Amino acid sequence: MAKDNKADSTSLLSKNVKIDGEIHGPENLHIEGYIKGSIKLTGNIFVGSTGIVQADMEAKNIVIQGEVAGNVLAHQQLEIHPSGKLIGDCTASTIDIKEGAVFEGRSNMIKSAGLSAGPSVPPNISAAQSPKKPQS
Amino acid sequence: MPLFGKKKKETRPQPPDTAVSQKETTYFGKNLRIKGRVSGNGNIIILGALDGEFNLKGRVKIAQPAKIKGQVKADIISVNGHVQGSLVAKERVHLDQTARIEGQINTPSLSISEGASFDGEITMSGRSPESSKPAAVASVSAPQDTAKSTQK
Numbered sequence: 137m138a139k140d141n142k143a144d145s146t147s148l149l150s151k152n153v154k155i156d157g158e159i160h161g162p163e164n165l166h167i168e169g170y171i172k173g174s175i176k177l178t179g180n181i182f183v184g185s186t187g188i189v190q191a192d193m194e195a196k197n198i199v200i201q202g203e204v205a206g207n208v209l210a211h212q213q214l215e216i217h218p219s220g221k222l223i224g225d226c227t228a229s230t231i232d233i234k235e236g237a238v239f240e241g242r243s244n245m246i247k248s249a250g251l252s253a254g255p256s257v258p259p260n261i262s263a264a265q266s267p268k269k270p271q272s
Numbered sequence: 273m274p275l276f277g278k279k280k281k282e283t284r285p286q287p288p289d290t291a292v293s294q295k296e297t298t299y300f301g302k303n304l305r306i307k308g309r310v311s312g313n314g315n316i317i318i319l320g321a322l323d324g325e326f327n328l329k330g331r332v333k334i335a336q337p338a339k340i341k342g343q344v345k346a347d348i349i350s351v352n353g354h355v356q357g358s359l360v361a362k363e364r365v366h367l368d369q370t371a372r373i374e375g376q377i378n379t380p381s382l383s384i385s386e387g388a389s390f391d392g393e394i395t396m397s398g399r400s401p402e403s404s405k406p407a408a409v410a411s412v413s414a415p416q417d418t419a420k421s422t423q424k
Contacts, residue, residue: 145301150314153298157308157324163301173308 146179151186165195167202185219198228200237211246302337316346318353336370349379351388 146164149155153169164179167187174192175181181195187202198210200220207225208214214228218236225242233239297315300306304320311327318332321339326332332346338353345360351371359365361379369387377394384390 145303146299147301147304147320148297148299150296150298152296152314153310153312153316153328155306155308155310157306157310159304159306161303161305161320163303163320165304169298169312 149187183220192224207241300338334371 146166148166149169151168155171157173160176162178165177166182168184170188172190176194180197181193183189183200183202185201189204192206194209196211197213198208199215200222201217203221205223210228213230214226215232216222216237218234221238223240227244229246300318300320302319306322308324313329315331318338319335323341325342326344328346331348334351334353336352340355342357347362348364349359349361350366352368354372356374358376364381365377365379367384367388369385371388373390375392
């Protein structure tokens with residue numbers, strides 16, 4: 137969650153604008169227009185209801201309300217809204233597909249193997265410090 | 273990266289005179305890198321980097337940290353950032369104080385603020401952006417009066 141401020145600004149591609157090419161960088165992107173090519177961001181991608189994407193996408197979180205044709209990689213969450221359409225394979229840690237959404241393709245889950253690095257403190261450590269005295 | 277970024281999102285720089293259709297204003301933030309063609313209708317503010325081509329019906333504002341390599345075609349172009357390539361405007365071009373241009377400009381009307389740097393050539397033929405005759409460059413000083421009269 138603390139990483140959210142890494143991508144500190146949100147770019148907007150409005151309805152009648154088209155990008156043909158590659159997009160990358162630490163940004164959030166809100167798409168209401170048309171993109172063909174590839175998108176690789178460290179922020180979040182939001183494909184709005186008028187957005188059409190024909191590109192492979194990679195981002196932290198991806199929300200689809202429009203149409204996406206291409207492979208999608210969300211390092212955290214992929215969300216497809218009822219109006220959303222995804223034709224292509226997806227890879228994500230968690231997926232959330234609402235009723236009414238269209239998804240045609242393969243789905244792969246990212247296994248969080250890196251989590252073992254975190255300190256795993258047993259929850260009963262405080263209990264161990266205060267040994268119970270037998271009460272009469 | 274400033275930690276104040278979240279607030280900044282709300283107060284992104286927008287020229288007051290584009291209030292006509294703020295919803296339609298495409299905004300490319302300073303961290304966004306684009307390689308390729310951007311085309312369509314509407315206004316654009318760019319703070320990031322573009323390697324390629326803009327082809328817009330509308331207004332393009334190239335803000336301060338932006339870096340453009342390639343061609344920018346639009347109705348109105350105002351520059352605060354850095355452009356390597358050509359600017360082709362149907363209506364007018366304005367180079368603001370912090371603008372740095374290396375390349376060609378083709379526009380019927382031009383204004384340059386003090387402090388802007390411009391290395392290249394200007395054609396003001398207006399109607400024919402493709403005819404980059406070197407002869408037109410020499411006459412740049414001649415049509416200055418007409419250029420001034422069209423400015424406010």
